[in-house]
Amino acid sequence: MTNLQTKKEPGSVKDIKSARFAAMTGNNAIAEAMRQINPDVVAAYPITPQTEAVEEFADFVANGKVKTEYVAVESEHSSMSACIGASAAGARTITTTSSAGFALMWEMLPIASGLRTPIVMYVANRAFSAPLNIHCSHDDTMGGRDTGWIQLYSENAQEGYDNMIQAIRIAEDQSVRLPVMVCLDGFIISHSVERVDLLDDETVRKFIGENKPPYHLLNVAKPITIGACALQDYYTEHKRQHSEALINSKDKILQVADEFAKISGRKYGLFESYKLDDAEYGLVIINSAAGVAKMVVDDLRGKGVKAGLLKPRVYRPFPGKEIRDALKHLKAIAVMDRVDAFGAGRTPTFTEVASAMYGLEKQPLMINYVYGLGGRDIRLEDINNVYEKLMDIAKKGKVDKVFDYLTVRE
Amino acid sequence: MLKVTEIRWHARGGQGAMLGARALARAAISQGKYAQGMPEFGPERMGAPMRAYNRISDNKFSLYCAVVNPDVVVVLDPSLISTIDVSEGLNKGGAIIINTPKSVDEIRKQLKLANGSKVYTIDATGISVAALGRPMPNTPMLGAIVKVTDVIKLEGLLDDIKHSFGEKFSGKVVEGNLNSIKQGYEKLNG
Numbered sequence: 001m002t003n004l005q006t007k008k009e010p011g012s013v014k015d016i017k018s019a020r021f022a023a024m025t026g027n028n029a030i031a032e033a034m035r036q037i038n039p040d041v042v043a044a045y046p047i048t049p050q051t052e053a054v055e056e057f058a059d060f061v062a063n064g065k066v067k068t069e070y071v072a073v074e075s076e077h078s079s080m081s082a083c084i085g086a087s088a089a090g091a092r093t094i095t096t097t098s099s100a101g102f103a104l105m106w107e108m109l110p111i112a113s114g115l116r117t118p119i120v121m122y123v124a125n126r127a128f129s130a131p132l133n134i135h136c137s138h139d140d141t142m143g144g145r146d147t148g149w150i151q152l153y154s155e156n157a158q159e160g161y162d163n164m165i166q167a168i169r170i171a172e173d174q175s176v177r178l179p180v181m182v183c184l185d186g187f188i189i190s191h192s193v194e195r196v197d198l199l200d201d202e203t204v205r206k207f208i209g210e211n212k213p214p215y216h217l218l219n220v221a222k223p224i225t226i227g228a229c230a231l232q233d234y235y236t237e238h239k240r241q242h243s244e245a246l247i248n249s250k251d252k253i254l255q256v257a258d259e260f261a262k263i264s265g266r267k268y269g270l271f272e273s274y275k276l277d278d279a280e281y282g283l284v285i286i287n288s289a290a291g292v293a294k295m296v297v298d299d300l301r302g303k304g305v306k307a308g309l310l311k312p313r314v315y316r317p318f319p320g321k322e323i324r325d326a327l328k329h330l331k332a333i334a335v336m337d338r339v340d341a342f343g344a345g346r347t348p349t350f351t352e353v354a355s356a357m358y359g360l361e362k363q364p365l366m367i368n369y370v371y372g373l374g375g376r377d378i379r380l381e382d383i384n385n386v387y388e389k390l391m392d393i394a395k396k397g398k399v400d401k402v403f404d405y406l407t408v409r410e
Numbered sequence: 411m412l413k414v415t416e417i418r419w420h421a422r423g424g425q426g427a428m429l430g431a432r433a434l435a436r437a438a439i440s441q442g443k444y445a446q447g448m449p450e451f452g453p454e455r456m457g458a459p460m461r462a463y464n465r466i467s468d469n470k471f472s473l474y475c476a477v478v479n480p481d482v483v484v485v486l487d488p489s490l491i492s493t494i495d496v497s498e499g500l501n502k503g504g505a506i507i508i509n510t511p512k513s514v515d516e517i518r519k520q521l522k523l524a525n526g527s528k529v530y531t532i533d534a535t536g537i538s539v540a541a542l543g544r545p546m547p548n549t550p551m552l553g554a555i556v557k558v559t560d561v562i563k564l565e566g567l568l569d570d571i572k573h574s575f576g577e578k579f580s581g582k583v584v585e586g587n588l589n590s591i592k593q594g595y596e597k598l599n600g
Contacts (some may be wrong), residue, residue: 023439023447025432135451156472188474192448193435291472298412375451377476 024196026189029157030096030122030182031056032196033164035066036204039120040091040211043071043082049099049134051124051190057096076101080108080119087117087179088226090216092168095119098186099126102140106147112179113148114242115226118171118213119179121149122164125287125338126186127374135375136186138287138339142348144181148242150249151315153286154184155272157196162266163313165199168208169256176249177214185288185338187375203263247317270319272311273326275301279308281390282327282364284335284353286312289371289378296383307387312349320356327357330364331394334386336406338372345403365399371406382407415561416477417464420496421486424456426548430486431462434552437570438466438562450476459490466561482559485509486534486547491520502526507554507598509534509547514600530558530600537593542586549587553594564595 024032030053034042042061044054061070069091073079079095087093097105102123112119127137145151152167154160160182167180184190199207215224230238250270257268274294276282283293290311300307310326312319327333335354337347344351350368357363369386372378386406393399417434421427428449435447443466450461463477479499488510490496497506505528508517518529532554534547541550549571556564568588575584 021439023436023445156474185474187451188448191451192446192474193432193439194446195439195444288474291474294472295412379475379478380473 021195021197023193024157025052025191025193026124026157026160026184027051027053027191028056029161029196030164031060032198033161033204034094034122035060036199036201037092037094037165037168037208038066038205039068039094041069041071041083041086041093042095043073043079043086043093044095044097045073045076045079045101049097049101049126051096051098051122051186053122053124053190054096076105077108080105080112083119083121084108084112084115084117087112087119088115088216089218090211090213092172092211093117093119094121096122096124098124099128099134099140102144103128106144109144109147109149111227114238116177116242116245117179118177120164120167120171121179121181122160123181123183124186124190125183133374134186136188136288136338137373137375138183138337141181141183142337142339145316145348148178148246149316150176150178150180150246150253152180152182153313153315154182154189155288155291155311156189157184157192157194158266159268159313160184160189161196161198162260162264162268165204165208166253166256166260166268169259170249170253172211172213173252173256174212174214176245176252178245178249183287188288197264197266199264207260207263250314250317250319253314268313270312270314270322271326272309272313274309274311276308276310276326278306280306280331281387281394282308282310282330282333283383283386284310284312284323284327284333284349286315286349287338289336289338289383292378292380293383296380296387299380300384300387305387305391318352318356320352323353324356324360327353327364328360328362332365332367332390334367334369334390336369336371336386338370340370340373347403350403365393365397366402367393367399368403369406370404376407378407412467412469412471414465414467414471414473415482415559416480416501417466417482417484417555417559418477418480419462419464419484419486420490420494421460421462422456422490423458423460425486426546427460427462427484427486430548430552431464433548433571433574434464434555434562434567435466436574437567440570441562441566443468443562444470446473459494466559480504482507482555484551484555486551488512491517497521497523497527500524500527504528505530505558507532507551507558509551511536528600530554530598532594532598534594537590537597541590541593542583546590549590550594553591553596554598557595557598564591567591
């Protein structure tokens with residue numbers, strides 16, 4: 001496979017120590033956040049489909065910029081296993097992956113969350129083969145949405161950087177103790193240079209604070225069992241507790257976002273509402289394509305069309321009630337996903353949003369699109385066509401076809 | 411009204427279009443602009459036609475998609491002119507900068523452009539071979555782009571390259587690249 005992410009180039013993150021902003025790829029921004037977090041352990045498998053974030057972080061380790069124990073393992077299955085061990089021992093632990101690497105660590109993902117190990121993982125969203133493709137799709141993390149992790153999605157490098165720092169606080173909070181994945185679009189964001197506003201090292205360190213695990217394997221004064229057996233007798237109770245912890249993490253995620261706004265001036269919520277309050281037509285769309293769509297919303301607003309957009313940030317726990325309240329006044333909604341759910345005839349986010357709208361007396365009309373698979377470009381005119389479709393549906397008062405593919409050869 | 415200058419690079423794999431686009435974005439950002447620099451993300455093969463993109467603006471924007479209506483088209487490999495339509499989607503009044511020792515008139519005939527488009531030529535490969543001893547047309551082209559677009563300052567670009575290349579390369583290579591950029595700026599035809 002062509003190794004696209006190991007190209008080195010001069011001047012990425014080393015020259016930004018005192019600057020308030022820098023030119024960075026998404027991967028640079030994540031690596032910079034990791035340097036500032038200075039975790040105890042990073043375990044990663046450093047070849048395709050890895051991201052250059054971990055390669056860059058390995059440089060920081062080698063050059064003594066961080067005190068991290070870097071474990072170069074032989075597969076992603078091993079990287080997640082090593083992270084679980086490290087986190088269970090009380091270490092602040094981070095890893096990164098993508099696509100097939102994510103798939104290979106799958107067995108360990110529910111173990112990380114079930115053991116309540118607060119690992120933070122950066123995922124550059126990339127497609128699953130076959131056919132062979134390494135470009136942007138949300139196949140990896142959408143497939144892993146029910147592995148019991150918190151999921152934060154990011155539109156651009158800035159949001160990736162900001163989410164990474166907040167993820168540490170969320171994961172390690174005593175009321176949460178769950179692993180968090182921070183997702184952004186592979187290549188479109190991970191490999192593109194843009195401006196990122198940075199916090200200084202001291203501010204980040206103060207914000208994340210010290211990792212204080214309430215119990216861990218290395219505390220001999222208070223020995224515990226991790227990874228015990230729970231069969232028909234207690235398994236259900238464990239699973240229910242896990243699920244409720246995930247649902248309850250919502251409040252902490254919002255509290256951390258409020259505190260982050262104070263140090264950064266950048267405000268995050270469970271999702272971003274863009275010109276939605278008085279909107280008639282709305283999109284629900286995650287990651288970079290939401291950025292493209294916002295430019296279309298601006299254009300349509302200029303023409304007097306009441307367009308708006310909702311960009312989920314926190315996907316697990318899914319803020320169904322809040323999303324329903326934000327969308328219920330719309331005439332028509334298009335839910336768009338960069339992933340197909342084979343055989344379902346609906347995509348994951350449509351299923352989530354439709355389920356959240358269930359029971360409303362007056363439901364907006366809803367349609368569902370798959371777009372941009374395997375890195376296919378999504379353009380302003382493509383999004384504009386979706387809004388036109390919504391206007392048409394609202395005028396007719398009915399939906400002919402709920403599910404379709406955007407920009408596909410027939 | 412949001413004003414974004416959009417640039418599309420045409421090159422062959424290995425000619426440094428991706429590095430060029432990223433370097434331009436970095437320079438623009440260090441001058442306080444908002445900018446993007448990204449390759450097209452196809453399979454990377456030496457010699458295969460590829461594209462890269464830049465966007466530069468005074469204001470924030472969130473266009474995470476390919477440039478389809480460029481204000482400036484940059485062609486690092488003149489042999490591409492006969493195989494692909496490099497002027498596709500070029501904005502009215504836009505410009506094409508081509509790496510070639512040929513004259514502007516000769517190239518204009520070859521391109522069959524719509525009226526209003528400006529054509530510039532620069533012998534970027536020649537400059538690079540003289541300055542660096544090998545064909546790296548991307549840095550002279552950066553100088554040419556700065557001259558044509560006038561959205562970033564040459565001094566700032568030189569400072570940025572000096573700083574970022576200085577961490578990786580020898581003084582001779584850095585000097586050669588800085589010299590290439592300056593010559594690209596000065597020797598632009600059109």
